[in-house]
Amino acid sequence: MYFHLRAVPPPALRNSANWMRRLFEDDSEAVRLRVRGHREGVLDRRYLDHDLLYAGVPPHGAVDGPRTDVVLGGRPVFPADPDRPPFLTLTAEEVDRVAGYLASADFEVLWALARETLLPGRDEDGAESGTRAAFESAHRDLTAFYGQSARHGDAVVKWLVL
Numbered sequence: 001m002y003f004h005l006r007a008v009p010p011p012a013l014r015n016s017a018n019w020m021r022r023l024f025e026d027d028s029e030a031v032r033l034r035v036r037g038h039r040e041g042v043l044d045r046r047y048l049d050h051d052l053l054y055a056g057v058p059p060h061g062a063v064d065g066p067r068t069d070v071v072l073g074g075r076p077v078f079p080a081d082p083d084r085p086p087f088l089t090l091t092a093e094e095v096d097r098v099a100g101y102l103a104s105a106d107f108e109v110l111w112a113l114a115r116e117t118l119l120p121g122r123d124e125d126g127a128e129s130g131t132r133a134a135f136e137s138a139h140r141d142l143t144a145f146y147g148q149s150a151r152h153g154d155a156v157v158k159w160l161v162l
Contacts, residue, residue, distance in 0.1 A: 003047035003071070004161050005145060006040045007154035010092050017079040020087040024159050041145035043138060047071055047160070049118055050138055053110050057117045066101035069094060070142060074158055088158040092150075099150035102143040107136055 006023055014020070043050050051071035056062040074088030090098065111132060118135065119128060149156055
């Protein structure tokens, strides 16, 4: 299970769950090879934790806007199978706002706000440095993905691949 983000030129984007499903049909190894070009992004099964890093943790929750759109934000498009999660889409304008937010975000501040929430269950000896490094790496990857998508004027489609 992983959370997959894919850049799509706006003229190619379709408001069809079947079309969006076809965007994500490749196996995980093919996706990982393509991700190197930053036209796609992947978050592991801890994608909800990554969302906490950007959406804020109580009582410092983010207002609707670029912070909340980084991971889970977007307009839902529901597949025919009600047991499958919806696709999420961001317009090119929304991608540009998210890219601007990420480019100006200070990871140290984000980590400081979310640290206590993200570490429980991972608080073994030395776990903080590894956990922090994983979140910092994902932050760099998301910043690169959204930055390149914005430079190309792309929309973004996201989906939880089970």
